[in-house]
Amino acid sequence: MHESTAQALPSPSASVPVTREVVLEAAGITKSYRRGMWPRRRAVSVLKGADITLGHGEVVGLVGENGSGKSTLMQILVGALRADRGTVVSSGRIGYCPQEPVLYDRLTCDEHLELFGVAYGMDPAAVAGAADALYATLGFGDWRTTRAEELSGGTAAKLNLSLALLADPDILLLDEPYAGFDWDTYQRFWALTAERRVTGRSVLVISHFVTDEERFDRIVELRDGRTVLR
Ligand SMILES: Nc1ncnc2c1ncn2[C@@H]1O[C@H](COP(=O)(O)OP(=O)(O)O)[C@@H](O)[C@H]1O
Numbered sequence: 001m002h003e004s005t006a007q008a009l010p011s012p013s014a015s016v017p018v019t020r021e022v023v024l025e026a027a028g029i030t031k032s033y034r035r036g037m038w039p040r041r042r043a044v045s046v047l048k049g050a051d052i053t054l055g056h057g058e059v060v061g062l063v064g065e066n067g068s069g070k071s072t073l074m075q076i077l078v079g080a081l082r083a084d085r086g087t088v089v090s091s092g093r094i095g096y097c098p099q100e101p102v103l104y105d106r107l108t109c110d111e112h113l114e115l116f117g118v119a120y121g122m123d124p125a126a127v128a129g130a131a132d133a134l135y136a137t138l139g140f141g142d143w144r145t146t147r148a149e150e151l152s153g154g155t156a157a158k159l160n161l162s163l164a165l166l167a168d169p170d171i172l173l174l175d176e177p178y179a180g181f182d183w184d185t186y187q188r189f190w191a192l193t194a195e196r197r198v199t200g201r202s203v204l205v206i207s208h209f210v211t212d213e214e215r216f217d218r219i220v221e222l223r224d225g226r227t228v229l230r
């Protein structure tokens with residue numbers, strides 16, 4: 001993964017219990033964005049030394065108000081965005097589900113899964129098997145040959161999640177994955193997450209609301225650019 005200069009040690013409050021192996025660790029992450037136009041351009045500091053760790057087989061929630069920097073932090077964790085300062089170290093394959101589905105309008109669900117399978121270096125039989133399982137688990141097999149531009153928001157969200165799950169990643173990073181899900185899909189999502197946890201996979205879930213606290217091993221809150229344990 002990516003790594004930059006260490007700035008701070010992780011705060012104990014946001015760390016995994018010492019009994020678990022750490023699979024993802026970010027420390028002292030800072031990030032500011034430029035806002036406005038010249039001559040009123042200014043830097044707005046979003047992350048001010050955020051730390052987060054994820055342990056083997058852990059399900060962690062990342063919460064915080066709208067605009068608190070949750071998506072920014074997750075993009076830094078996956079390497080889609082560069083931190084100004086801080087370090088990110090991870091081990092194992094990462095699957096990432098962005099907040100806004102990144103889909104190709106003209107491609108069908110099947111074609112998306114095939115395309116991502118190639119990108120992950122999977123063989124076609126493995127892709128077909130994983131795709132069948134995902135269609136069944138998330139219940140959207142009827143849309144296999146439907147183009148992305150014709151999918152409902154909820155079905156697009158299922159496809160988005162499936163693309164992150166396809167290669168069975170060790171670390172799954174999900175940015176508000178169930179915002180568009182109905183109740184049934186929400187339940188299926190948690191069943192799937194619980195299954196992964198049992199097999200030692202790790203999951204970090206961003207949510208702007210947490211109604212089911214008991215489903216998480218830990219909940220970390222982003223507040224004023226830093227992470228605190230809830
Ligand atoms: N590319 C960007 N350029 C400028 N400002 C941004 C950009 N992305 C996010 N922001 C701002 O950074 C803050 C944090 O955004 P974000 O990480 O999306 O928060 P959250 O996911 O917690 O809602 C918000 O104020 C947002 O407007």
Ligand SMILES: [Mg+2]
Nearest residue numbers: 070071072099
């Ligand atoms: Mg967000």
